[in-house]
Amino acid sequence: MRQNPARRTALLDAAIEVLAREGSRGLTLRAVDAEAQVPVGTCSNYFSNRAQLLLQIMERTRERLTPDPAELAEALAVPPSPELVAFLLRQVHQRMDADRSSYLAMLELRLEGVRRPELGAELNRIHRAGLEENIRFHRDAGLPGDRVAVVLLYLAVHGMIVDDLTVPDVLAGSAGELIDELCRRLLPRDATGNA
Incomplete structure (x- = not known):
């Protein structure tokens, strides 16, 4: 997995926007890539699966709030x-x-x-x-x-x-x-x- 902290944060912020706007069903790694305006597959380089992404979103929302x-x-x-x-x-x-x-x-x-x-x-x-x-x-x-x-x-x-x-x-x-x-x-x- 990649370890660029700024890119990881940008992906998590994009995931938060997708989750808030589209709900849980709309949250896919591909949707996060599109929201973050990064090449397809970028999110999967940082998060091995959707479950891991959800856990990281939880931590990021706490940071932001x-x-x-x-x-x-x-x-x-x-x-x-x-x-x-x-x-x-x-x-x-x-x-x-x-x-x-x-x-x-x-x-x-x-x-x-x-x-x-x-x-x-x-x-x-x-x-x-x-x-x-x-x-x-x-x-x-x-x-x-x-x-x-x-x-x-x-x-x-x-x-x-x-x-x-x-x-x-x-x-x-x-x-x-x-x-x-x-x-x-x-x-x-x-x-x-x-x-």
Whole structure:
């Protein structure tokens, strides 16, 4: 397999676009070659099969949607509060909205994981680890709310993002307003967990 990291990244970015636009059935090595505007067979030089490509897409979407460490550090420079949690969650939504292809590709991967047990197992592992990482981040930053609150926020915000990116007319109000209200209702007023 070839090891040109820039070419591999370009192929994965093309695969994300194909997956988001065409769905899982439209994701072929040849379709990725066409999207990346490279000679036919290039993708197969980097990924031995479709299953390997799907796993690599999963990692690449996470890379693309991960917050910039400097921006995150700047956001955390203020005292912990429900408003700060809402701000951070609005940033999550903004990243997903700005890179819709990555988020839609992630949704397609979840559906494909239902059909492919090996992919489903890997998705479960990665998403479980991501949730635990979010809980640890929340606690380490001294943000208000306990483990259950973080899980509820995760479920609510990710569900809202699915609707906002796929059936936007369903939501009553803006995503930012809904996130603010969710944090006001769910989180205690101070970082110690007291109301």
